[in-house]
Amino acid sequence: MPxxxxxxxxxxxxxxxxxxxxxxxxxxxxxxxTADLVRNGVDGMHEGLAGDYDLLILDVNLPGLDGxxxxxxxxxxxxxxxxxFLTARDQVEDRVKGLELGADDYLVKPFAFSExxxxxxxxxxxxxVKEAERLALADLELDVSKRRATRAGRRIxxxxxxFALLELFLRRPGEVLSRSFIASQVWDMNFESDTNVVEVAxxxxxxxxxxxxxxxxxxxxxxxxxxxxxx
Amino acid sequence: xxxxxxxxxxxxxxxxxLATVVFAALGIYLNRSADDHMAELDAHELxxxxxxxxxxxxxxxxxxxxxxxxxxxxxxxxxxxVAVDGENGAxxxxxxxxxxxALFAAAKAVGETPVRLTAGAREFRxxxxxxxxxxxxxxxxxxxxxxxxxxxxxDGLQRDFWLALIAASLLTVVLxxxxxxxxxxxxxxxxxxxSRISAGxxxxxxxxxxxxxxxxxxxxxxxxxxxxxxxxxxxxxxFSADIAHExxxxxHSLRMQTEVxxxxxxxxxxxxxxxxxxxxxxERLSKIIADMLFLAKADHGLLIPHRETVALLALCxxxxxxxxxxxxxxxxxxxxxxxxxxxxxxxxxxxxxNLLVNAIxxxxxxxxxxxxxxxxxxxxxxxxxxxxxxxxxEAIERIFERFVRLDPASDGSGLGLAIARSIVxxxxxxxxxxxxxxxxxxxxRLPRH
Numbered sequence: 020m021p022x023x024x025x026x027x028x029x030x031x032x033x034x035x036x037x038x039x040x041x042x043x044x045x046x047x048x049x050x051x052x053t054a055d056l057v058r059n060g061v062d063g064m065h066e067g068l069a070g071d072y073d074l075l076i077l078d079v080n081l082p083g084l085d086g087x088x089x090x091x092x093x094x095x096x097x098x099x100x101x102x103x104f105l106t107a108r109d110q111v112e113d114r115v116k117g118l119e120l121g122a123d124d125y126l127v128k129p130f131a132f133s134e135x136x137x138x139x140x141x142x143x144x145x146x147x148v149k150e151a152e153r154l155a156l157a158d159l160e161l162d163v164s165k166r167r168a169t170r171a172g173r174r175i176x177x178x179x180x181x182f183a184l185l186e187l188f189l190r191r192p193g194e195v196l197s198r199s200f201i202a203s204q205v206w207d208m209n210f211e212s213d214t215n216v217v218e219v220a221x222x223x224x225x226x227x228x229x230x231x232x233x234x235x236x237x238x239x240x241x242x243x244x245x246x247x248x249x250x
Numbered sequence: 251x252x253x254x255x256x257x258x259x260x261x262x263x264x265x266x267x268l269a270t271v272v273f274a275a276l277g278i279y280l281n282r283s284a285d286d287h288m289a290e291l292d293a294h295e296l297x298x299x300x301x302x303x304x305x306x307x308x309x310x311x312x313x314x315x316x317x318x319x320x321x322x323x324x325x326x327x328x329x330x331x332v333a334v335d336g337e338n339g340a341x342x343x344x345x346x347x348x349x350x351x352a353l354f355a356a357a358k359a360v361g362e363t364p365v366r367l368t369a370g371a372r373e374f375r376x377x378x379x380x381x382x383x384x385x386x387x388x389x390x391x392x393x394x395x396x397x398x399x400x401x402x403x404x405d406g407l408q409r410d411f412w413l414a415l416i417a418a419s420l421l422t423v424v425l426x427x428x429x430x431x432x433x434x435x436x437x438x439x440x441x442x443x444x445s446r447i448s449a450g451x452x453x454x455x456x457x458x459x460x461x462x463x464x465x466x467x468x469x470x471x472x473x474x475x476x477x478x479x480x481x482x483x484x485x486x487x488x489f490s491a492d493i494a495h496e497x498x499x500x501x502h503s504l505r506m507q508t509e510v511x512x513x514x515x516x517x518x519x520x521x522x523x524x525x526x527x528x529x530x531x532x533e534r535l536s537k538i539i540a541d542m543l544f545l546a547k548a549d550h551g552l553l554i555p556h557r558e559t560v561a562l563l564a565l566c567x568x569x570x571x572x573x574x575x576x577x578x579x580x581x582x583x584x585x586x587x588x589x590x591x592x593x594x595x596x597x598x599x600x601x602x603x604n605l606l607v608n609a610i611x612x613x614x615x616x617x618x619x620x621x622x623x624x625x626x627x628x629x630x631x632x633x634x635x636x637x638x639x640x641x642x643x644e645a646i647e648r649i650f651e652r653f654v655r656l657d658p659a660s661d662g663s664g665l666g667l668a669i670a671r672s673i674v675x676x677x678x679x680x681x682x683x684x685x686x687x688x689x690x691x692x693x694x695r696l697p698r699h
Contacts, residue, residue: 129536180571206572210600211537212607213663219575242529 028143030054031072033063033089034105035081043076046132047139060084064092067100074143075102076135077122079113087120094121101142105130133197133244140194154189157249159228159236161189168228175227180205184224188237188247197244221245258430265426270419277411281404288400289375293364295330296377299393300362303332307381307389316383317342329396331374334381336389357392366397373397436462440469452480485549489542492653496538496663500531534663541665545652548672555594555677562623562630563588565599570621573606579615586623589630591696593677598696601673602632604666605692609636612690625698629679633693640685649683670694 030052034040040056047054055070057063060081067075067089075093079086086104093102101123106113117125123145124138154161158171166182168175177185183205187196198217202208205220221237229235238246306323310316313336324332324344334342335354352369353376360367360378367376374394381389443456455473458466511524547553566584574582591598609619617637624631641649648654652668674681679696 129532131533202572207568208572208599208603209596210603211540212573212603213537213666214573214576214607216572216575223575241523241526242533243526 028052028074029070029072030074030076030139031063031066031070032056032076033058033060033067033081033086034076034078035059036078042132043135046136050136052139060086060089064089067093067098068096072100074139075100076139077102077104079104079106079117087116090117090120090122101145103135103138103142131197131199131243133195134200137191137194137196137200140191150190154186156189156192156236156247157234158232159189161186170228170232177224177227180220181224181227184220185228188245191247193246193248195240195244195246200244257434258427261430262423262426266419266423269422270415273415273418277408277415281408281411284404284407288397288404289364292375292395292397292400293377296364296375296393296395297362299324299327299330299332300377300379300391303334303391303393304379304381307334307383307391310384312385313341313383313387320344329399331394331396332391333394334389334391336383336387341389353392353394357394360392367394369394373401436465440465440472444472447476449483452476452483482549489546489652493542496542496653497535500534500538504528504531538663538665541663541669545665545668545672548669548676553597553672553676555597555673557592558595559590560593560595560598561588561590562598562632565595566602566621566623566632569599569603569606573603573610576607577610577613577619580610580613581618582621583618584621584623586621587625589623589625589698591630591677591698593696594673597673597676601670601694602634604670605634605694608666609634609690609692612636612638614638626695628698630696630698631693632696633691635686635689635691637689640688641683641690646683646685650681 028051030047032040032043032047032054034043034056035058037058040058044054044056055066055072057066060083063075063077063081064084066072077086077089081089084092090102090104093100102121103124103126104117104122105126105128106117107128114125123142126135126138150163152162152164154163160169161167161182163186168177168182168185184201187201187204199211201217201220206216221239225237229237234249236247236249238248238250240246302323303320306320307316310319316334320332320334320342321344324330327344331353332342332344333340333354353367353374356367356369357365357376357378360376362377362379364375364377367374373396375397376392376394378390378392381391383389440456440461443454447454455476456469458469458473461469507524507527511520544553563584563586566586570582570584606619606621613619613636619634619636622631622633622635624633645654650667650671653664654667655664671681674694674696677696679694681692681694683690683692685691
């Protein structure tokens with residue numbers, strides 16, 4: 020479901036693995052971005068220097084020129100576009116190196132596509148949008164400064180975390196939020212556990228926000244996560 | 251073989267050198283003492299003859315009488331020369347020696363201490379002194395012993411000795427090689443025993459009884475190394491077997507459901523359902539692989555905490571806040587003081603989180619969990635207790651091993667506690683578990699530096 024606000028956002032994907040690259044482009048295009056794909060470091064560097072992209076998704080292990088060299092070349096040429104790098108190795112040195120070279124964020128393979136999408140949106144949004152104080156979807160309203168939530172005019176009592184969770188959803192309407200993304204954004208939990216904590220939290224939030232109302236706003240996408248939208 | 255470093259060669263050469271030096275010193279000493287001994291015998295004889303000549307001279311009333319009487323007294327003496335010179339020339343010389351005149355000339359300065367002299371190409375030991383004759387004349391007497399027999403004997407002895415010395419040294423080398431080889435036998439046996447040990451037979455050990463004490467340390471160290479190898483080898487094999495097993499289960503279900511679904515055409519909702527279900531399995535696989543990699547890294551000592559100051563109480567509070575959602579009917583409490591450690595925040599969060607999840611899974615409805623943060627003996631201690639059935643002893647022993655699931659029905663990967671232990675160990679801390687009555691307590695001790 021393309022979102023109008025993303026239509027002008029251009030993303031360059033540099034990824035040599037055929038399937039991963041193809042589906043990344045497909046997924047990003049379907050999410051409303053204009054995504055181009057190149058399959059090696061040299062093309063990545065040329066496209067990155069020549070093209071007018073808003074974001075670069077860069078695999079580290081590339082034939083010819085590796086991701087670090089591409090990143091270095093771009094930064095040396097003064098290109099300040101945000102760069103999200105993908106690494107197969109969960110090494111601290113890799114992360115540190117990438118961030119030192121001027122990358123803005125990273126993901127360790129394998130990652131969930133919804134996770135990537137969330138990061139991409141965060142990077143593109145960074146510094147552009149002033150965070151709104153009042154959020155709303157259908158008859159659900161949230162006043163962030165007053166910590167008040169209402170649905171159909173009725174006041175809803177939320178705990179601090181429930182409020183943070185609902186705020187996260189309302190700031191990203193229509194976006195699929197993975198469980199790990201929610202855990203990291205709301206609870207600052209950055210490791211995966213074999214638990215369904217987020218599921219429980221969503222169930223409780225639904226009980227307060229959705230159960231007594233129509234239409235339902237919080238939806239589950241099996242295997243992927245949750246989305247807040249008016250269907 | 252590199253002969254330069256061969257112990258046999260080096261020891262044998264050292265033996266030979268030692269034997270040569272000792273024998274040579276001994277030979278020189280013996281030669282010297284034989285020489286001394288002969289000189290002493292000669293001196294005794296020479297002085298005796300000097301005294302004899304003086305006595306005979308003092309009794310003689312004329313030079314002729316002296317010559318006759320002294321000649322009689324010296325009958326049968328071979329190699330001995332006695333010559334008496336008076337004021338008017340030679341009085342007596344015995345035997346009629348060609349050397350007498352030369353000797354007299356050479357022995358001018360000689361007194362009663364024996365001196366070696368060469369006269370007429372012959373070597374002598376000589377004493378000399380004054381002689382008061384019976385007729386009142388002051389004469390001089392020279393007594394000399396031809397010592398060429400002695401020197402010949404000593405030279406012969408020396409030659410024999412050097413030959414014997416060479417023979418003895420060679421013999422020492424040969425015997426030394428044999429002895430050293432024999433002495434090295436235990437080393438060869440150890441080498442043989444070691445070469446029998448292969449990857450498939452890591453349980454073998456080099457027998458320690460019968461090993462000489464000098465090699466005991468080596469054998470012990472070698473056996474200890476084998477024990478460590480065996481352990482890590484076993485762990486590696488288990489690890490591979492575990493991976494295979496753990497990955498096979500989700501792969502099997504993936505394959506099954508995909509195959510069955512593709513068997514005939516279905517409507518879109520079914521395909522969506524299939525893909526979603528597959529996605530869940532993929533996620534499980536990814537997580538198992540990530541966890542296994544984490545543990546493998548820990549096994550290789552590559553888990554290096556990214557250290558910063560971590561406030562443990564606040565960290566536990568956040569964890570309880572999060573995982574508490576799973577513990578609806580459990581009384582969850584946090585006590586303690588705000589202890590800080592220098593550690594990796596993400597790792598510690600994960601370790602304590604895993605213990606907390608474990609506690610929640612094993613606490614019955616209506617039970618309780620208490621988390622306590624304190625400082626004991628300069629260490630930070632985080633203890634997580636929960637009510638529930640006491641753990642059997644064998645569970646306590648194996649609980650931190652990977653893939654050990656106390657509850658077979660649990661859907662966890664069985665890696666949580668192993669990961670918690672790896673993290674604590676990487677921080678230089680200890681992790682322990684004990685059952686107290688109807689409660690189980692896990693505790694983590696971390697150094698505070």
